[in-house]
Amino acid sequence: MKAIVHSSTGGPEVLRLVERPVPEPGPGEVRVEVRVSGVNPTDWKSRSGALAPGVTEQVPNQDGAGVIDAVGPGVDPGRIGERVWVWEAAWRRAGGTAQEYTVLPARQAVALPPGASFDLGASLGIPALTAHRTLTVAEGGPARLAPGALAGRTVLVAGGAGAVGNAAVQLAVWAGATVVTTVSGPRKAELAHAAGAHHVVDYRAQDAVAVIRSVAPGGADIVVEVAPAQNAVLDHAVAAPDAVIAFYADSGGPAVGFPVREAMTANLRWQGVLVYTVPAAAKDHAVAAVRAAVADGALRVGEQAGLPLHRFPLAATGAAHTAVEQGAVGKVLIDVAGPADGGLPG
Structure with missing residues (x-):
């Protein structure tokens, strides 16, 4: 089978296309014939940073979709032929999704409904699971999203045109929240509207605090934050009492400064989110x-959903x-095996 590998860290030049044996699933595992591999920032950062412990040749990329074609002992053989999406394929493992077949624990291959595309x-x-975590860490909030779970709450999503931001907007709308998002220009505003955001604020062209306060006078109960160092002052200015600022990236700088007394008075909470290490139940x-x-x-993808595909x-x-x-801007995908979707909608 064809696979992309790297045995050292560095730039994209360390990646090589090679032929490898098709792997066999072990106990509790499934083998997925990968049709599409998804690329996230963590993938190039991992390639640039360090190999997983004990790994000498790494196949990159955490996310993907395909068809289960073999199962190991202890896994229902009825899963063979199942269309699935996979998560964390390369987390502390050598076998990511940038290859024609990948083997991983059965729980990390999740069935796709008939109408959902690869x-x-x-x-x-990574994007959707991260977004879910950011939306479920509020005081008294739901542990699991469902229709109506965020009814009556206002969610502010920083960077609603990004992959995590797009997922956060769609999940929050599905869960019944009023969703406000900030973007950096007209093109991204179009994408955030397409994702379903109720209010979109161009922070470069508008007074973001004033506009957010005008559409959400009570403030944001949950802030989904991609650039905490850059947006801390804004977040505090628009946060509701007892709000949580859930941050999942360090875009804009590695350290955060904010007015301590103001945060204390409003009982605000900062919550870090790293999808790989969240509690198992979460x-x-x-x-x-x-x-x-x-x-x-x-949850949708494509231009019509605010997430163009590349x-x-x-x-x-x-x-x-x-x-x-x-x-x-949008989602970067790799076609691993032929036509990806057979005409299915995004």
Whole structure:
């Protein structure tokens, strides 16, 4: 089978296209014939940073979608032929999704509903599971999203045109929240509207605090934050009492400064989110909720959903990584095996 590998860290030039034996699933595992691999910032950062412990040759990329074609001992043989999306395929493991077949624990291959495309499946994983966590860490909030779970709450999503931001907007709308998002220009505003945000604020062209306060006078109960260092003052200015600011990235700087007395008075909470290390129960809730949202048609991809797709062949995985590193707006996908979706909608 064809696979992309790297045995050292560095830039995209360390990635090589090779032939490898098709792996066999072990106990509790499934083998997935990968159709589409999704690329996230963590993929190029991992390639640049360090190999997993004990790994000498790494296949990159955490997310993907395809078809289960073999199962190991202890796994229901009825799962063979099941269309699935996979998550954390390369977390502390050598076998990511940038290859024609990958083996992973059965719980990390989640059934796709009949109408859901492989493109959608490959776009879930890290973005959707991260978004779910940010939306479920509020005081007194739900542990698992569902329709109505965030009714009466206002959610502010910083960067609603990004992959996590897009998922957060769609999940929050599905859960019944009023969703406000900030963007950096008209094009991204169009995408955030397409994702379903109720209010979109261009922080470069508008007084973001004034506009957010005008549409959400009581403030935001949950802030989904991609650039805490850059947005801390704004977040505090628009946060409701007892709000949580859930941050999942360090865009804009590595350290945060905010007015302490103001935060104390409002009982604000900062909550870090790293999808790989969230508690197991929270991960299970996230997977179940994302699966339900997909079944309800509440999670979508493509231009019409505010997440344009950028496609690369497997041999151009390095270019796909570069596109993400350079800030491609939308979702970067790699076509691993032939036509990805057979005409299914995103």
